[in-house]
Amino acid sequence: MRNVTLPEHNTGLAETGPLANSGLAGQDIVSAVLGKPSPHESAIGHVSGSARYVDDMIEPANCLHAAVIRSSIAAGQITRLDLTAVSNSPGVATVMTVEELTGHVDIGPVFPGDPIMTSSEVKFFGQCIAVVAATTELAARRAAQRAIVEYETHTPLLDPREALAQARLVRPSHRMIKGNIADGMAAAAHILEAEQAVGGQEHFYLEGQVSLALPGEDGGMLVYTSSQHPSEVQKLVAEVLDVPLNRITVDMRRMGGGFGGKESQAGQWACLAALLAAKTGRAVKMRLPRQDDMVMTGKRHPFANRYRIGIDSQGQILAADIEVIGNCGNSPDLSDAIVDRAMFHADNSYYLPHAVIDGHRAFTHQVSHTAYRGFGGPQGMMIIERAMDDIARTVGQDPLTIRKLNLYGTSTHNPDRTVTPYHQQVEHNSLPEMIEQLEHSSDYWARRTEIHQWNQASPILRRGLALTPVKFGISFTLQHLNQAGALIHIYTDGSIQVNHGGTEMGQGLHTKVGQIVAQTLGVSSEVIQVTATRTDKVPNTSPTAASSGTDLNGKAAQNAALTLKQRLTGFLAAEKSVAEEAIRFADGRVFWGETDTDNTSFAELVQAAYVGRISLSATGYYRTPKIHYDRSSASGRPFFYFANGAAVAEVVIDTLTGEYKVCRVDILHDVGRSINPAIDRGQIEGGFIQGMGWLTTEELVWHNDGRLLSNSPATYKIPAIGDTPPVFNVSLYEQANNEATVYNSKAVGEPPFMLAISVWSALRDAISSLSNYQLSPDLDTPATPERVLKAVMAIQTDMLDKAVANGEDC
Structure with missing residues (x-):
């Protein structure tokens, strides 16, 4: 290895200061960063209004705004659809129906059954029939109201018990059995029975469903979206546009709340914005008004x-x-x-x-x-x-x-x-x-x-x-979702950029991941920057859901940080002719001996490692062990x-x-x-x-x-x-x-x-x-x-x- 001189510095640290050891497992470290009530990384931005959401982004030149033409019945068939008045409305650039699509029409996240638009059967009140793009949001919404839609109306089925009696199910039933229930009932002193109705719930996130699609070269598209699952949005947009996934980049910095409502159902609005953007060659924003959002998006299951x-x-x-x-x-x-x-x-x-x-x-x-x-x-x-x-x-x-x-x-x-x-x-x-x-x-x-x-x-x-x-x-x-990836760059000034597959919706995921990386590398959280979740940095991500955001993405980020820590440790051990086990990272410094001079700052080690041609970028991956279900x-x-x-x-x-x-x-x-x-x-x-x-x-x-x-x-x-x-x-x-x-x-x-x-x-x-x-x-x-x-x-x-x-x- 090429010899690089590391500067000598006195730490000036008290002996009582908590130090992270160099154990690469990273599980038994007395925390210098973790366990502390650190503020949310965007707290100041949230309360000051400077935190940027999709609707806060500066719109590109000639940006169009989209609105949905939705059904006014819950069950039936469309018998007539006349969009002439919509197309002729002031400011309208284009109107699109499902017949124009050349890619996938069904955007069901797991199983088919979710057409992006319908031109025939209507299955719920508010179902998307067509979409219009205009020069302003108001112009688009006014134009959408001019659509002429006629129906053959059917009686809607609204009672789940009645649906079960009619064997109308969206997926097959499932049963779990343990022991012999007849034996247990026979031994009972009392047998109790009851029925219970449990209501649903509107997500009522502060930020509604919104996406901004910017067309690029070679059929590419950059999509900003408020989604808990950027990789799914990438996949669905690619499928409806009929292009490879590598042409689509999805960027998600933060959501104003999600609660599950943006896990699968953010995809439709991103797809519609992308379709309009591809058709017009102009950026398109789609933001659902609150009432449309409540009517057109799913709830907690009753x-x-x-x-x-x-x-x-x-x-x-x-x-x-x-x-x-x-x-x-x-x-x-x-x-x-x-x-x-x-x-x-x-x-x-x-x-x-x-x-x-x-x-x-x-x-x-x-x-x-x-x-x-x-x-x-x-x-x-x-x-x-x-x-x-x-x-x-x-x-x-x-x-x-x-x-x-x-x-x-x-x-x-x-x-x-x-x-x-x-x-x-x-x-x-x-x-x-x-x-x-x-x-x-x-x-x-x-x-x-x-x-x-x-x-x-x-x-x-x-x-x-x-x-x-x-x-x-x-x-x-769903077992395969229990995986995550992360990407960490260390720059030559010692600052660190972290990207991972989880999404921030106000729950503090980025703050925790930043703390985990800081703890692993023995630095302050202030030198960590967690950037927007992007499909071109960490691919094939799972949704941020199932309470597993930190478990999965935090572990992936920790593994990436441990890879970088091992590289830096190996480099320093060779330079100082010490055992790797003697090297410790803590409080923004790196220690290799017992004397006050046997240490350097993390930033100086990084600079030396760069000169020594040590890679300062690493990916991390994690998959949950032990789990299975037959x-x-x-x-x-x-x-x-x-x-x-x-x-x-x-x-x-x-x-x-x-x-x-x-x-x-x-x-x-x-x-x-x-x-x-x-x-x-x-x-x-x-x-x-x-x-x-x-x-x-x-x-x-x-x-x-x-x-x-x-x-x-x-x-x-x-x-x-x-x-x-x-x-x-x-x-x-x-x-x-x-x-x-x-x-x-x-x-x-x-x-x-x-x-x-x-x-x-x-x-x-x-x-x-x-x-x-x-x-x-x-x-x-x-x-x-x-x-x-x-x-x-x-x-x-x-x-x-x-x-x-x-x-x-x-």
């Missing part, structure tokens, strides 16, 4: 659930027959995997010795429902959490007692209670310890006693309390590990109006070894409030003709700051992940969402108090004041009927 459960006299589950029916809308989209995940989580945290779980994917004439935070898991958990409350009322126990009795791995009679209905072992289960810790920190039992006494003296207002756990599997259930036998290990949490919610309801308030929430959530506690807390708080909105205020309402009536902020209520519980305690359960994740952290994006089930359960608890906790109310979600009042009245009627039957004085 579910219709059912259980039949056998229990012993103490309330322990012996057998469970569970059915989950996903309202998938008009096409498969991601519904196969979403209903699978609902099935995977229909046990939540509880051991089911004998179980049958059926999952159905129902067709309806609604927009194709899609990914949403939790990806079916929350809908699946709801049915077993209802069962826990119902069991408690049946056997006269507190619901928490029943939940603890049925947890995985807690039975003295059967210590091997660790196998799920899909035959994965629940390993390293921290929930019993977490629940015990939260019981004490929240004063659960003292508050339970006080609430009982308060309710007995309060005829109108009633309080409720509930503690519910979460066990959420982490990994994509669909034919419904068994395997679909999840690398489980993230756990528990929440205690207290509510008060007005039995005369159904109005209620969440008074206090206590959360203990498992984050593994936290990379950034501030971001993790933000995810927990935000996820909980979003989940609370799903279960209480956010109501999707469709007219019987298939029109979405809750299509604006005026008719759809997300939680506001005033809905935040006045007492909101969030604690992190920091215990290193037993699996070899990046720095032994755990995913924290989706699991906290389901902690909000505690609010719904607390509402049921308050209503049940009217029967002295003898009856378990029916309370579908969202549990609006109207539904709460209906449940109150049903309990009061049942109690009155019971009193009359017993000859009691009413």
